[in-house]
Amino acid sequence: MRDLLRFITCGSVDDGKSTLIGHILYDSKLLYADQEKALRLESKVGSRGGEIDYSLLLDGLTEEREQGITIDVAYRYFTTDVRSFIVADTPGHEEYTRNMAVGASFADLSIILTDAGKGVLAQTKRHARICSVMGIRYFVFAVNKMDLVHYSEEAYRRIEKDILALRDELKLENVIVIPVSATEGDNVTHNSPNMPWYTGDNLLHYLENVDVREKEKEKGFYLPVQRVCRPDHLFRGFQGQIESGEIHVGDEITAFPRREKAHIKKIFIGDREAQEAFQGQPVTLQLDREIDVSRGSVIERDSAISVADSITATLIWMDDQPLVNGGNFFVKLGTALIPGVVAKILYSIDVNTGAFRETDRLDKNGIGVCKISFTDRIAIDRFKEHKSLGELILIDRVSFMTSACGVVEQFEQDSSLDGGKVSTKTRSAAMGQQAVTVVFRKEDGIDRNLLTEAEKKLILEGRYSYLLEDDGNIEPEELAHIIDHLNRAGIVVLLSDAKKDRNAYPFAEETHVVVYAGEEKDRDSIVSFVKRISSYDYDLSGEKSYI
Amino acid sequence: MGRNLTHLDVLEAEAIYIIREVAAECEKPVMLYSIGKDSSVMLHLAMKAFYPEKPPFPFLHIDTTWKFKEMIRFRDETAKRYGIEMKVHINEEGVKQGINPFDHGSSYTDIMKTQALKQALTAGGYTAAFGGGRRDEEKSRAKERIFSFRNSAHGWDPKNQRPEMWKLYNTRIHKGESIRVFPLSNWTEKDIWQYIKREDIPIVPLYYAAERPCVERDGQLIMVDDERMRLLPGEEVQVKKIRFRTLGCYPLTGGFESDAVTIDEVIDETLSAVDSERTTRVIDSDSGAGSMERRKKEGYF
Numbered sequence: 001m002r003d004l005l006r007f008i009t010c011g012s013v014d015d016g017k018s019t020l021i022g023h024i025l026y027d028s029k030l031l032y033a034d035q036e037k038a039l040r041l042e043s044k045v046g047s048r049g050g051e052i053d054y055s056l057l058l059d060g061l062t063e064e065r066e067q068g069i070t071i072d073v074a075y076r077y078f079t080t081d082v083r084s085f086i087v088a089d090t091p092g093h094e095e096y097t098r099n100m101a102v103g104a105s106f107a108d109l110s111i112i113l114t115d116a117g118k119g120v121l122a123q124t125k126r127h128a129r130i131c132s133v134m135g136i137r138y139f140v141f142a143v144n145k146m147d148l149v150h151y152s153e154e155a156y157r158r159i160e161k162d163i164l165a166l167r168d169e170l171k172l173e174n175v176i177v178i179p180v181s182a183t184e185g186d187n188v189t190h191n192s193p194n195m196p197w198y199t200g201d202n203l204l205h206y207l208e209n210v211d212v213r214e215k216e217k218e219k220g221f222y223l224p225v226q227r228v229c230r231p232d233h234l235f236r237g238f239q240g241q242i243e244s245g246e247i248h249v250g251d252e253i254t255a256f257p258r259r260e261k262a263h264i265k266k267i268f269i270g271d272r273e274a275q276e277a278f279q280g281q282p283v284t285l286q287l288d289r290e291i292d293v294s295r296g297s298v299i300e301r302d303s304a305i306s307v308a309d310s311i312t313a314t315l316i317w318m319d320d321q322p323l324v325n326g327g328n329f330f331v332k333l334g335t336a337l338i339p340g341v342v343a344k345i346l347y348s349i350d351v352n353t354g355a356f357r358e359t360d361r362l363d364k365n366g367i368g369v370c371k372i373s374f375t376d377r378i379a380i381d382r383f384k385e386h387k388s389l390g391e392l393i394l395i396d397r398v399s400f401m402t403s404a405c406g407v408v409e410q411f412e413q414d415s416s417l418d419g420g421k422v423s424t425k426t427r428s429a430a431m432g433q434q435a436v437t438v439v440f441r442k443e444d445g446i447d448r449n450l451l452t453e454a455e456k457k458l459i460l461e462g463r464y465s466y467l468l469e470d471d472g473n474i475e476p477e478e479l480a481h482i483i484d485h486l487n488r489a490g491i492v493v494l495l496s497d498a499k500k501d502r503n504a505y506p507f508a509e510e511t512h513v514v515v516y517a518g519e520e521k522d523r524d525s526i527v528s529f530v531k532r533i534s535s536y537d538y539d540l541s542g543e544k545s546y547i
Numbered sequence: 548m549g550r551n552l553t554h555l556d557v558l559e560a561e562a563i564y565i566i567r568e569v570a571a572e573c574e575k576p577v578m579l580y581s582i583g584k585d586s587s588v589m590l591h592l593a594m595k596a597f598y599p600e601k602p603p604f605p606f607l608h609i610d611t612t613w614k615f616k617e618m619i620r621f622r623d624e625t626a627k628r629y630g631i632e633m634k635v636h637i638n639e640e641g642v643k644q645g646i647n648p649f650d651h652g653s654s655y656t657d658i659m660k661t662q663a664l665k666q667a668l669t670a671g672g673y674t675a676a677f678g679g680g681r682r683d684e685e686k687s688r689a690k691e692r693i694f695s696f697r698n699s700a701h702g703w704d705p706k707n708q709r710p711e712m713w714k715l716y717n718t719r720i721h722k723g724e725s726i727r728v729f730p731l732s733n734w735t736e737k738d739i740w741q742y743i744k745r746e747d748i749p750i751v752p753l754y755y756a757a758e759r760p761c762v763e764r765d766g767q768l769i770m771v772d773d774e775r776m777r778l779l780p781g782e783e784v785q786v787k788k789i790r791f792r793t794l795g796c797y798p799l800t801g802g803f804e805s806d807a808v809t810i811d812e813v814i815d816e817t818l819s820a821v822d823s824e825r826t827t828r829v830i831d832s833d834s835g836a837g838s839m840e841r842r843k844k845e846g847y848f
Contacts, residue, residue, distance in 0.1 A: 003557075004558075074690045075682045075690075079735070099710070101710065102710045226567040226568060229600045231599050231600040270559075271594065280557065282559070282560045282563040284599075388714075392715065393715045393717060400721065405710065
C-alpha cells in the first residue's frame, strides 16, 4: 500500500532546483522515451553545451523558458516502488513570494537549496520563514553544487552550522542537511563516493522513508461542512472531509458555531455506508435530530475548537495594492465565507531577518501580523491546534483577487464581554449567596407573572436575583452567554423557559443550572426552593444529578 | 489510530472535496464529459461526492461529429446508467460549412472543438466547468491551478493566476467570467488506470485491444471508423488488433497494436510504455513546443 508525499523545492534562481528534481526523475527511470528524446534534443541547444540539462524537464511555460527562470509553481509527479510523490517546484525570485506560499501550503515537506559556494543567504532565510509560516514541519536543506567546491567537507560543515543556527532561530522541527550535486547526481539517489565523510541518507532515500504524519495528530474529531445533501424530504446529510480523528455511528457530536448536540445516525464514505470513518475521508453524516447546520458549520467531537468573531493572524500579502488598516474583504476560513475587516496591522515581519517593525501598511509579498474582525461568529482555532480551522484567505471585495493568505495565531473570545478578576468564591462570600440558574419550564404551568412575584420577594429577602425570559427570539448561544456572565457576577438567574432541558443551551462548564421540578406552583414554594439552593453553604454539585 | 490512506484514497478525497466546493459555491456549474477514461473517472467521483443525491449539475459533451461510433454509444449508455442529464452540443455552423479534419487541419479543431465549447458554455450561462485535465499530461498544464480563471472570451492568462492556498478555493468571479475546474489535476495516467480497476469503472471498449480496420499514417494506426474516412494514395485498409491510449476524433487519434484485452493487461502495458500518452494525439505536436499553451490562451480547454 503506497502512500503519498507532497513536497516543495525552494531556492534562488541559480540554485538548481529544477535540475535536482529533473535528476531524480532521470535516475529513477521515470521518464517516457519521448520525453527523454526531447530532453536530449533540447539539451543540445541549451546552456550546458550538449550535456543533459535536467532542468528542461521542469521548466514549462514558453516565456520563462526564454528567460531561463521558473515564474510560477509547477507540479511534477513520480512514483518509486515505495511511494508516490508530488513536487511543487517554486520560484526563488523575491517578487514571487506568493507563488512560494502557494507551493508551501500544499506540501508536507520542504527542500531548501543553498549553493555550496555561497552558503546561507537572505533568500535561504526567507524561504525557510515562509515555509514555517505556512505550517511545514519537515525540512531538508540540500547544500548543492558540492562539485564546485571540490566536495570539501570543511565548506559543507561551515554551511551546515549556519543552517542549524537558522533552525534554532525559526524553531524549525525535523531538519536534515544533505550535501549534493544536482548536475552530477551526488547524494541525489545514491550515496556519493565523492563525499565519503557524509554518512547520512541520500535525498531520495530520505524522501521515500520520512514519516510526516506521526506528529500530525490534532485533538478530537472535526469536519467543516461543505454542503447539505437533501435528495428528498426524508434525507438530510452533511457533506465534508474529516480533518482529524474518527467518528462512529451513535457518537454524540456538537455542531459549531451554535454548539447544538446530536448523535450520528448514518455515515457514508463516498457512496458506501459505513459504521465509522476517519481522518482524510470524504463523508456524508446523517444526524438523529434536526439541528442548525449549514455550509460553514463545523461538526466536532472532543476537539476543543472555539467560536470567535475576532482574530490575530499572520498574513502574507499578495496583492499589488498595499494592505492598509480598515481594508474590507471576504474571509474564507474552513468552509465559511464571511465579510471581515482588517482592523489593525500590528506589525510587519522582515522576511529576511525576522525583525518586527511597527507599520500601518503591508506591501506585496510582505508578511505581517494583523487583527481581523468578522461580521459574525464562526468556528475557529489556532493554526497550530487545528490546521483547517486556522488557515484563511482574504478575497478583495471588488477585484475578487485572493489578496492574502494567513494563519490564525490567536482569537478573542467575546472580547467585548470580558469578566473581572474577583474569584467566584470571594464574590459568593461577600454576597452571601451562590450564583445558580434555575430553569422554570413554561410547559409546567409556571408563567412569567408568577416568576415576577417570586423575583420581587427574593430581592426583598436579600437574594440578588434576576428574571430572564427566553421568548424564542434570542439565540440559545447568546442567552447562555448572558446567563454565564450574570452568574459570574454572583446573581441568581430565574430563567423562564420554553425549552425542555439545559442541554438546549451551550452553558459554560462552571455554570450551575438547576431545572425546577415544578410540582408546587405557588410563589412561596418557588422562593423557598430558590433560597435553599442558592444559600452560601448549599452543595450544588449534588444538585446537578437532579436535572 | 494508524490508519493510513493510500495515494489513491488521498487523490479521491481531494477530487471529491473540489467537486463539492464548486457545487456549494458556484452559481451554475457544468461537468464536461469527453467520454474518455479521465471523464469516466471524474463522473464516477461526482456520483460519489453527492451520494445519495445525484450530481446537482448537468454534463456536457462537445460533439465534433467525428468521434468514434463506440464513443457515442457509450456516452448514451452512460447517461442512462447513471441517470444524469447529458447535454450534447455540436457547432452546427461548422457542420453547415462542411468543416472536417481532412481539409481543415488545425482550424478544424478550433471550430469544432474550441469554438463549439465556447458557444455551449456561453449559451448555457455556465459559471464553472469541470474538466478532466491532469497536470502530468503536458508541461503547460503542470503550472495551471486547479481553479483556472477565464475572461469573458474564455481566454487563460498564465501570468495572472490567482494564488491557490491549502483547500481554500476562491470561486468569486465577475459577470461574464467563468472558471475551469480540474479535480484530477494531481492524478497521473497510472493513477487513473489503477483507480478504474479498483472502482470497476466502465470505460469505452476502444481502450481494449480488438480487431479493427485501420490504415497506417505518419507512423500511427488510424482506425477507419466509417465511410467518411479518406484514404491517401497507396493506403490500404488492414485489420489489426489495436487499442487506443487516448480517445478523440477518430481521424486524428492514433492507435497501436496490442494484445491487452483486460484491465490488468492495459495497466501492465501502460506502466511499461515508452511514450507519454499525448504523442498519440496529433493536436499537440502539430506546431512544436508551446503549441498547447498557445491553444489554451485562445480558449482550448
